[in-house]
Amino acid sequence: MTTNYKIKVPFVDLTREAKNYLPQILLNTDRVLKSGQYINGPFVKEFESLVSEYLGVKYTISVGNGSDALMLILKSLNLSLEDEVICPANSFIASAWSIIAAGAKPVFCDVRDDFLLDPIDFQRKITSKTKVVMPVHLTGRVFEVGLISQICIDNGIKIVEDAAQSFGAFDSNNIKTGALGDAAAFSLHPLKNLSIYGDGGLITTNDKKLAEDCLLFRNHGLINRDEASVWGYNSRLDELQASYALIKLKNIEDLTSKYIGIANFYNNRITNQVIKPKIRTTLRDVYHNYVVVVPPHIRDDLIEDLSSSGIGTKIHYPTPLHLQMCAKDLNYKPGDIPNVERLAQSMISLPIFPFLEEYELEHVVNNFNNLITKYL
Numbered sequence: 146m147t148t149n150y151k152i153k154v155p156f157v158d159l160t161r162e163a164k165n166y167l168p169q170i171l172l173n174t175d176r177v178l179k180s181g182q183y184i185n186g187p188f189v190k191e192f193e194s195l196v197s198e199y200l201g202v203k204y205t206i207s208v209g210n211g212s213d214a215l216m217l218i219l220k221s222l223n224l225s226l227e228d229e230v231i232c233p234a235n236s237f238i239a240s241a242w243s244i245i246a247a248g249a250k251p252v253f254c255d256v257r258d259d260f261l262l263d264p265i266d267f268q269r270k271i272t273s274k275t276k277v278v279m280p281v282h283l284t285g286r287v288f289e290v291g292l293i294s295q296i297c298i299d300n301g302i303k304i305v306e307d308a309a310q311s312f313g314a315f316d317s318n319n320i321k322t323g324a325l326g327d328a329a330a331f332s333l334h335p336l337k338n339l340s341i342y343g344d345g346g347l348i349t350t351n352d353k354k355l356a357e358d359c360l361l362f363r364n365h366g367l368i369n370r371d372e373a374s375v376w377g378y379n380s381r382l383d384e385l386q387a388s389y390a391l392i393k394l395k396n397i398e399d400l401t402s403k404y405i406g407i408a409n410f411y412n413n414r415i416t417n418q419v420i421k422p423k424i425r426t427t428l429r430d431v432y433h434n435y436v437v438v439v440p441p442h443i444r445d446d447l448i449e450d451l452s453s454s455g456i457g458t459k460i461h462y463p464t465p466l467h468l469q470m471c472a473k474d475l476n477y478k479p480g481d482i483p484n485v486e487r488l489a490q491s492m493i494s495l496p497i498f499p500f501l502e503e504y505e506l507e508h509v510v511n512n513f514n515n516l517i518t519k520y521l
């Protein structure tokens with residue numbers, strides 16, 4: 146008897162993780178539903194306090210999503226329309242949106258070959274109006290904190306970490322992302338390293354005033370049940386999601402080591418004919434995405450051929466922020482942020498999520514390497 150068995154490796158399959166934690170998820174669902182308290186309750190408080198402990202920060206404020214986390218931090222910095230916030234042009238649209246929504250002006254910056262903010266271009270983009278830099282720990286890779294901090298100190302600029310993709314990463318001094326700048330934003334979106342089963346986000350900071358402002362903003366500006374001191378928002382993590390986040394937080398080291406294990410597997414086995422992320426041992430990158438860079442002329446065909454072999458891939462991100470339609474009033478043009486634009490044509494994100502099986506990784510590597518031999 147012959148078996149017609151074709152391996153499929155999805156870019157991501159969230160159901161595997163949910164299935165793994167199902168008994169605890171059901172238990173916590175039961176607890177929350179029976180408590181009758183679904184907003185601003187004990188699970189949210191416990192989760193915030195454990196995140197502060199894990200990251201080594203004084204304050205953690207949970208909010209409705211990572212985009213709001215960024216926006217509320219910027220809001221609390223009281224920026225005006227003239228004020229400039231520098232952010233890398235290779236990021237998810239929310240990074241730039243948060244600046245616009247906070248009433249300031251995004252200024253886009255180039256990245257190095259590892260997709261992280263280029264400190265040299267950052268310095269070039271600073272003007273008398275620059276108030277904040279918002280580097281992104283893209284792909285879960287820690288940005289160059291030392292050099293960026295020094296530039297910020299010299300120029301009176303605040304650092305807001307976009308740590309949406311980097312929960313659990315730390316720098317060479319063992320300081321976790323989320324504790325490296327003046328404030329940080331995390332996303333708890335289902336695709337993130339610390340994720341829930343819906344939307345959620347976190348603000349972390351050691352700045353008491355900023356934390357107090359964000360607390361007000363996330364809950365309608367209310368100082369008590371009936372009185373609001375500022376115009377605020379409704380951006381809260383609910384009790385059910387906080388109870389799920391607690392389960393994931395308790396397992397974060399295991400989940401993180403799975404991401405790193407897959408990245409190491411790919412790095413050892415994928416052909417050196419393409420550019421792979423440099424594995425750094427003096428700090429901890431957490432590989433939210435595993436991105437390889439290939440010659441632009443083969444990229445799209447390679448993606449199609451991988452798909453025909455049952456392998457899901459993505460591009461993070463095909464359209465740089467400065468060239469998005471919504472950014473047209475900012476008057477950027479192709480060629481303005483060259484390395485971001487080059488990478489947008491050359492990168493491919495391979496499947497990486499904690500419950501990938503070894504035979505699936507073998508399938509990815511074998512097909513990828515065979516295709517590269519065919520093309521190059």
Ligand SMILES: Cc1ncc(COP(=O)(O)O)c(C=O)c1O
Pocket residue numbers: 210211212213236237239240281307309310331332333334344345346
């Ligand atoms: C780099 C980056 N910043 C911000 C966000 C926004 O987070 P959320 O989707 O939770 O609003 C994301 C999420 O995709 C992200 O990847």
